[in-house]
Amino acid sequence: MLENEDDEAFFSFLTNISLTSESTLERLGSFLKVFVKKYFENIEDVLEVHDLHIWAMSSTETALSIHITVKNKHFANNQYQEISHFLKEKFKIHHPTIQVELYDQFFECELKSQDVL
Numbered sequence: 001m002l003e004n005e006d007d008e009a010f011f012s013f014l015t016n017i018s019l020t021s022e023s024t025l026e027r028l029g030s031f032l033k034v035f036v037k038k039y040f041e042n043i044e045d046v047l048e049v050h051d052l053h054i055w056a057m058s059s060t061e062t063a064l065s066i067h068i069t070v071k072n073k074h075f076a077n078n079q080y081q082e083i084s085h086f087l088k089e090k091f092k093i094h095h096p097t098i099q100v101e102l103y104d105q106f107f108e109c110e111l112k113s114q115d116v117l
Contacts, residue, residue, distance in 0.1 A: 036064065036091060043083070045072040047103050054093065063095040071103045 033052055040049045048069035057063045064087065080098065087093040 032091065036066075036087070036093075039086070039090075040066065040068055040083075043068075043079075045070045045075070047071055051099075057095060061094040062092055063097070064093045065097040065099070067099045067101060069101045069103050073102050075100050 032054060036054065037049050037052055040046055040052075046068050049066065050069075051065070051067040053065045055063055083098065084096055087096050
């Protein structure tokens with residue numbers, strides 16, 4: 001998942017700090033998004049990741065919403081559970097919302113933006 005030792009060191013740093021304060025998320029959110037996006041891009045059958053948002057829900061919980069485009073229409077419940085567990089353990093994201101879009105060469109998500117990871 002991580003491309004080099006610098007990525008590994010920064011990932012280790014992220015997993016050892018509290019990401020539930022708004023000020024921490026504001027300062028580190030763009031870096032966190034890069035790692036979360038890489039994680040989703042490496043999931044089997046995921047073709048594209050977009051409209052990724054991460055925010056503090058409270059002083060103890062962090063939320064995520066994301067759109068992923070998949071080539072296989074059978075995205076199983078156990079995959080959601082694995083993803084949720086990984087996000088909680090590695091990124092301290094407690095409430096992920098994942099919108100799955102089935103790949104279609106003629107479909108483009110209207111929420112897809114070049115400005116949002």
